[in-house]
Amino acid sequence: MSNRRYYEDAYTTQFQANVVEKIIENKRQGLILDETYFYPESGGQPADWGKINGRSLTHISIRESDEAVVHWLDGDMGDVQVVTAVIDWPRRFDHMQQHTGQHILSQAFIQIAEAETLSFHLTENNLTIDVDRVDMTEAEITAVELRANQAVWANHPITVRFVTQDDVASLPLRKVPPVRNGRLRLIDIENYDLTACGGTHVSHTGSVGLIKIVKQEKRGDKTRIEFCCGNRALQDYAQKHTIVSDLTAELTTSAAEIMPSIIKIRQENKEAQRTIKKQKEALMTVEAQQIIANSIQIGTTTVVKQTFAEDSPTDLRALAAQLTKQEGLIILFGQSGKRTQLLFSRSGNVSADMNQLLQAALAQMGDGGGGGSPQSAQGGGPAHTSQEVTDALDAAQSKLEKMLSS
Numbered sequence: 001m002s003n004r005r006y007y008e009d010a011y012t013t014q015f016q017a018n019v020v021e022k023i024i025e026n027k028r029q030g031l032i033l034d035e036t037y038f039y040p041e042s043g044g045q046p047a048d049w050g051k052i053n054g055r056s057l058t059h060i061s062i063r064e065s066d067e068a069v070v071h072w073l074d075g076d077m078g079d080v081q082v083v084t085a086v087i088d089w090p091r092r093f094d095h096m097q098q099h100t101g102q103h104i105l106s107q108a109f110i111q112i113a114e115a116e117t118l119s120f121h122l123t124e125n126n127l128t129i130d131v132d133r134v135d136m137t138e139a140e141i142t143a144v145e146l147r148a149n150q151a152v153w154a155n156h157p158i159t160v161r162f163v164t165q166d167d168v169a170s171l172p173l174r175k176v177p178p179v180r181n182g183r184l185r186l187i188d189i190e191n192y193d194l195t196a197c198g199g200t201h202v203s204h205t206g207s208v209g210l211i212k213i214v215k216q217e218k219r220g221d222k223t224r225i226e227f228c229c230g231n232r233a234l235q236d237y238a239q240k241h242t243i244v245s246d247l248t249a250e251l252t253t254s255a256a257e258i259m260p261s262i263i264k265i266r267q268e269n270k271e272a273q274r275t276i277k278k279q280k281e282a283l284m285t286v287e288a289q290q291i292i293a294n295s296i297q298i299g300t301t302t303v304v305k306q307t308f309a310e311d312s313p314t315d316l317r318a319l320a321a322q323l324t325k326q327e328g329l330i331i332l333f334g335q336s337g338k339r340t341q342l343l344f345s346r347s348g349n350v351s352a353d354m355n356q357l358l359q360a361a362l363a364q365m366g367d368g369g370g371g372g373s374p375q376s377a378q379g380g381g382p383a384h385t386s387q388e389v390t391d392a393l394d395a396a397q398s399k400l401e402k403m404l405s406s
């Protein structure tokens with residue numbers, strides 16, 4: 001078993017140690033040292049990063065059989081007895097701030113909301129605890145957050161001590177894990193919180209800086225609390241401040257007026273959409289009347305044939321759907337432009353096959369593609385002039401005349 005020096009000292013960032021064992025596994029080399037300040041992945045806290053003899057560690061794990069800390073490196077470092085190790089301090093300190101903040105917040109949840117912490121999870125960009133209440137009010141959560149930050153401002157000293165199984169019963173511990181090797185490591189936040197923990201912590205609560213709850217979410221019979229501490233809280237504030245500043249500039253208003261402004265804009269937009277819809281419907285009715293007036297008659301079938309310009313605001317599909325509500329009607333629509341569009345459609349009581357008409361029009365164009373059903377077909381192709389599109393519609397009309405006369 002390695003001597004885990006980070007248990008007593010979380011602030012040492014560089015040390016020398018003797019190699020006591022080397023493991024080779026999947027071309028990676030694992031070193032076990034007689035003592036280490038590196039934190040291995042465990043207890044909901046990620047492992048440290050760092051270097052040994054200038055080579056980056058890929059992972060730090062705990063060997064199950066004897067709880068030795070294994071420092072994994074890519075490749076073989078050769079035959080060395082003494083190594084120099086450097087811990088990635090910004091990452092370690094971030095974990096210390098987040099983890100200590102968790103102790104403080106968990107105690108605040110007990111004091112203010114009688115909510116026990118069930119689990120804790122820390123990753124590079126996320127920090128959460130699950131607490132055993134689901135009915136907390138916003139006011140309670142705000143009071144918990146204030147209590148936690150008051151504990152930060154009080155700058156309570158934080159000490160580590162080891163006790164035996166027998167000592168545990170008489171102590172006011174928040175959390176009691178199974179005792180290993182006859183001793184339990186306690187994290188004592190003076191006059192505030194006492195709990196058993198194996199992680200790394202700051203020496204005074206003031207070093208946590210700030211604790212901010214950013215999200216709460218009901219999960220079955222518990223509530224997941226997402227929060228951030230220290231530098232992460234500062235980053236979160238900076239990011240949100242940028243968003244608020246951008247919004248006040250964009251909306252030319254104060255921060256307090258952002259929400260009323262957005263609600264007003266959304267309301268105005270809804271009304272504008274309603275007006276546009278009404279006007280489109282009115283326009284379509286006029287267009288439908290004009291188109292019917294220009295239609296041609298083949299036997300008992302009314303044929304509506306029209307070429308639209310590229311910039312036509314008409315919604316061809318909606319117009320076709322409106323027109324084919326009328327009995328005995330066939331629509332042959334084309335639109336010129338960067339891409340040529342063809343849309344053929346008929347009323348339910350007409351027997352002509354729109355797909356065949358579309359193929360006749362595409363054959364006239366000499367390019368493009370498309371398909372559909374006897375009821376409705378659509379296709380398109382590369383750019384064609386208005387005249388070329390009209391010629392394609394004429395080809396479809398000729399085909400239709402043959403179809404209806406046979």
Ligand SMILES: [Zn+2]
Nearest residue numbers: 099197198199
């Ligand atoms: Zn801890």
